[in-house]
Amino acid sequence: MNFVAALKCGATPEVEAARCMNQLLRRSEAQGALCLALAADFINELYKAIGLETNINVQQLETAKFDWETTLCRHYVFHCNTIFFAAFERFLTQLSRTVGLEQLKAVESMTLQHYFEMLDVWRNCSTDLLKQDDDMQVQFLVEPLARINYILFLGAQKIRKLFDLELDMLNTICTYLLESALAGLFFEECHTYIAEGLSKVMEADFSLSKAFNEDAFKFFRLVFTVDQHKVTHSSILKCLTRMLAMLSRQQDTSSYRQFVSFLVEKDMQESYYTFLKLEKTTRILLATLDFLTKLQTHLLDLSCFSQTFLEAILALTLHTHENISLTAAELYIKMARRKASDDDYILKHILEFYFKEMTNADTLPLYVNALWCEFPYMQSMRIYLDLLKNATAVPLGMRYLIAQFTIVVYRKMLDPQVCGKYVKEFIHVFETLPTLFDVLNSQYLKGILLQLYSLTAQNYLCDGCDELNELLPNFEDYFVSAFRADTHLQYPYLYNLFAQFARCIEKTLHFDKLEMCAIHAYTEYEEVERLLVTKKSPSLRQSSAYCYILQKLSVLMQVDYNVFDQLEHIIQTLHVRLIETTQIHELADKQQVFIVFHLPCQPVPNIS
Incomplete structure (x- = not known):
């Protein structure tokens, strides 16, 4: 046949392929069986095209026992001459075209049968070659054989489709050719064109036969396992998305059901999960989310997806790329609702996931922003305040998160462009917080929730809601009660x-309540001071009580006017206790008791 020499001398690949194939087919037709002599020559030429000298003969083909010792496999390395290999691939492509044309000319001929037998002989040779010992370096043959078999597979598939054939021999041959071609996906030089070519064939010919469908599944399973090929992964996800839409419109639903079942197999889900968890490329993440969005609409239920899988989607709501974050939030809510059908359960999962996965609250605004429009259920202050009220068995860290989440949600509601629709939520906050503060036993937790007051634009609420002035005294009464009764308030919480x-x-003009607190604090101060006068060395309990009273006096002096008529007396006694006699100071330092005192901005009386 000598087609390799002809191609190297500039012969037209298509003409040379037609010449060689016609020669083989006519000799075989005349003999009534495949001409093994020409088949052996043809196979030797195929190996020669990839730089391997073989001496395959008729006897070896008949017995399927090949002598590879003389092929120089021990020293083989594949060197791809780009110009020659391009011509060689055109030659291989023309082979199946020639066979198809010859079969159409003579319908009763055995053209197809002879071609399939020749491919089967080639399959036996190549399979046996790759089984040889490792010291023959047959691993270097994987790439060139993958390139050859990729072209032969495309040709065999066209014949299978053109003549609507479902033959066991042809299916076996196509499966071998595909498996060999798939090995080429792991080689950089030929990965892209093999992946692109096979994906087009799988998309165009899927549902042609059950055997072909299985071949397609092999390709899709394997292509996702090849690392470092982002473009391929992205294009395959888009290919799967298009196939879903195409197959769902076909009248025969068997292939559609088979395809959907394949897409939710464990291996495929692991590929999606890997992309969601580990992928950094924006294009692939968006393609994965878009594919899953389409896929879930084709499933009757989502029980096949685990909670861990949903959490991988939820985690992407924290992605810094806005499109990824919003798309992930939309997909998570759709899938979670189909799995749980309970918004309360979904909200608790959203909170628990963040608590489990994140170490701080820095990304909470991003988290809330992504979920906000897709999950209106979260736009209710009543839910969070009830959670905090009834979460006595919940770990304190989780309650801190709920409180911080509540603050972020409240900030969203205070957006000037939308705050009008949340007036009822603001009212509920002012109605509920004083009572909630009585229930909560964590000052840190209550300190977080105090931001709900500081964030609220009271002027807006007063203008927009007459109920607010009626609600502010509730908080005033809580403060008066806590100030007078609680003896363990930490200074930061007391101050806020x-x-x-x-x-x-200042809004309600209830200054009498401030005066009430001042009288109470000064009375306590007087009582403690009276005890200290009679003792040279105060006890720890007395020192602690004295320091705590100082904290109360200090916060009451934060206003811009004097709330104490006895300010001069207070300053004089402070001078005695903390400067002239240092027992309390020393004891406070020893026991780490906090002392703070604030003086109003006014002239200090002369105490000398």
Whole structure:
């Protein structure tokens, strides 16, 4: 046959392929069986095209026992001459075209049978070659054989489709050719064109036969396992999306059902999950989310997807790319609703996931923003306040997160462009918080929730809602009660509590409540001071009580006016206790008792 020499001398690949194939087919037709002599020559030429000298003969083809010792496999390395290989691939492509044309000319001929037998002989040779010992370096033959078999597979598939054939021999041959071609996906030089070519064939010919469908599944399973080929992964996901839409419109639903079942197999789900969890490329993440969005609409239920899988989608709502974040949020809510059908359960899962996966609250705004429009159920302050009220068995860290989540949600509601629709939510906050503060036992938790007061634009609410002025006294009464009764308020919480109290009384003009607190604090101060006068060395309990009273006096002096008629007396006694006699100071330092005192911005009386 000598087609390799002809191609190297510039012969037209299509003409040379037609000449060689016609020669083989006519000799075989005359003999009534495949001409093994020409088949052996043809196979030797195929190996020669990839730089391997073989001496395959008729006897070896008949017995399927090949002598590879003389083929120089021990020293083989594949060197791809780009110009020659391009011509060689055109030659291989023309082979199946020639066979198809010859069969159409003579319908009763054995053309197809002889071609399939020749491919089967080639299959036996190549399979046996790759089984040889590793010291023959047959691993270097995988890539060139993959290139050859890829072209032969495309040709065999066209024949199978053109003549609507469902033959066991042809299916076996096509399966071998495809498996060999798939090995080429792991080689950089030929990955792209093999992946692109096979994906087009799988998309165009899917549902042609059951055997072909299985071949397609092999390709899709394997192509996702090849690393470092982002473009391929993205294009395959888009290919699968198009195939879903195409197959769903066909009258025969068997292939459609088979395809959907394949897409939710464990291996495929693992590929999607890997993309969701580990992929950094924006294009692939968006393609994966878009594909899953389409896929879930084709499933009667989503029980095949685990909670862990949904959490991989939910995690992408924290992605810095806005399109990814919003798309992930939309998909998560759709899938979660189909799985849970309970918005309350979904909201708790959203909170629990963040608590489990994140170490701080820095990304909470991004999290809330992504889910906001897709999940209106979260736009209710009542839900969060009820959760905090009834979450006595929930870990304190989780309650901190719920409180911080509540603040972020509240900020969203205060957006000037939409705050008008949330007036009822603001009212509920002011109605509920004072009572909730009585129930909660964590000052840190209550300190977080105090932001709900500081964030609220009271002027807006007063203008927009007459109920607010009636609700502010509720918080004032809570402060007065806590200030007078609680002896363990931490200074930061006490300070912030008073700051909100001061804002309220400026609005309601209930300055009598401030005076009430001042009288109570000064009375306590007088009682402690009286005990200290009689003792040279105060106890720890007395020192702690004295320091705590100082904290109360200090916060009451944060306003711009004097709330104490006895300010001069207070300053004089402070001078005695903390400067002239240092027992309390020393004891406080030893026991790490916090001392703070704030003086109003006014002239200090002369105490000398």
